[in-house]
Amino acid sequence: MSIQYFSPKEEIKSIIEALDQDGATIIERQVSDDLADRVKSELRDSFDRVGRYDESDFNGYRTLRVSSILAKSPSSAELVADPRVIEIADKTLLKHCEAYQIGSLTGIEILPGETDQWLHTDDSIYPIQIGGMELQISALWALDDFTKDNGATRVVLGSHRRHANQRYYETLEDFRRFNPAIDHSNIVQATMPKGSVLLYLGKTLHGGCANDSAAARMGLVNTYSLGWLRQEENQYLNVPREIAEQYPKIIQDLMGYMPHKGLGTYQKPDGRWIDYDPL
Numbered sequence: 720m721s722i723q724y725f726s727p728k729e730e731i732k733s734i735i736e737a738l739d740q741d742g743a744t745i746i747e748r749q750v751s752d753d754l755a756d757r758v759k760s761e762l763r764d765s766f767d768r769v770g771r772y773d774e775s776d777f778n779g780y781r782t783l784r785v786s787s788i789l790a791k792s793p794s795s796a797e798l799v800a801d802p803r804v805i806e807i808a809d810k811t812l813l814k815h816c817e818a819y820q821i822g823s824l825t826g827i828e829i830l831p832g833e834t835d836q837w838l839h840t841d842d843s844i845y846p847i848q849i850g851g852m853e854l855q856i857s858a859l860w861a862l863d864d865f866t867k868d869n870g871a872t873r874v875v876l877g878s879h880r881r882h883a884n885q886r887y888y889e890t891l892e893d894f895r896r897f898n899p900a901i902d903h904s905n906i907v908q909a910t911m912p913k914g915s916v917l918l919y920l921g922k923t924l925h926g927g928c929a930n931d932s933a934a935a936r937m938g939l940v941n942t943y944s945l946g947w948l949r950q951e952e953n954q955y956l957n958v959p960r961e962i963a964e965q966y967p968k969i970i971q972d973l974m975g976y977m978p979h980k981g982l983g984t985y986q987k988p989d990g991r992w993i994d995y996d997p998l
């Protein structure tokens with residue numbers, strides 16, 4: 720099997736069909752090299768200063784990670800609110816909520832020498848599974864070319880439908896043992912040029928890959944989750960309010976400043992209530 724690639728001009732219907740069928744798909748060169756380079760350079764200093772603080776067996780020990788992305792990289796807002804990605808998130812998530820939100824935003828730089836990350840589902844942070852309902856989707860932006868050798872993400876195509884065992888596997892052998900029905904050829908790498916975006920569902924098994932090249936591979940993962948779930952990353956604490964106020968309304972709404980019908984409401988000092996206001 721191979722992952723389906725689309726151009727930015729492709730009809731949205733075909734992209735959604737591929738996402739539904741395979742659990743993952745790629746839009747190639749959805750944004751310019753210039754935008755990818757801007758985000759990359761805005762994040763560089765943070766990767767170097769704090770990138771090692773999130774090392775773990777799951778995250779790896781040769782991988783740099785940064786969060787609070789909207790506090791560090793103003794240009795990343797263009798990725799978060801990318802109209803194509805938003806259209807796809809609308810179609811996937813608005814069936815199950817009134818409004819959705821940023822679940823997390825994480826910069827990930829896989830350094831040379833890193834080994835395979837555990838195959839996992841991103842929605843495993845939530846202790847529930849509801850048949851036919853996606854809790855979240857992920858958009859993984861390539862800020863460098865993603866190649867076979869430098870750590871292009873592995874995706875298990877079709878795993879969103881068939882996979883019902885564990886939510887992560889430390890080794891490929893474990894994965895095979897628990898999922899004998901999933902053919903090995905369904906594990907593919909999301910190779911893609913800089914500026915492309917890999918879209919995958921919350922239930923799709925995937926993981927970062929070993930970096931056997933001589934250069935680092937930087938990506939930005941943006942999850943969008945149903946508006947009635949708790950956000951994975953606390954946007955209010957991670958992004959200072961003065962910075963949040965500079966962003967357009969769509970970004971503020973996605974950060975969670977827009978309540979979700981009866982949840983997260985607040986009363987302003989002047990007494991007015993802020994309640995649900997659809998995007």
Ligand SMILES: O=C(O)CCC(=O)C(=O)O
Pocket residue numbers: 827836841870871872873925926927928938940
């Ligand atoms: O960096 C990657 O390729 C994927 C990382 C990932 O899936 C995760 O950390 O949840």
Ligand SMILES: [Fe+2]
Pocket residue numbers: 839840841925926
């Ligand atoms: Fe992941």
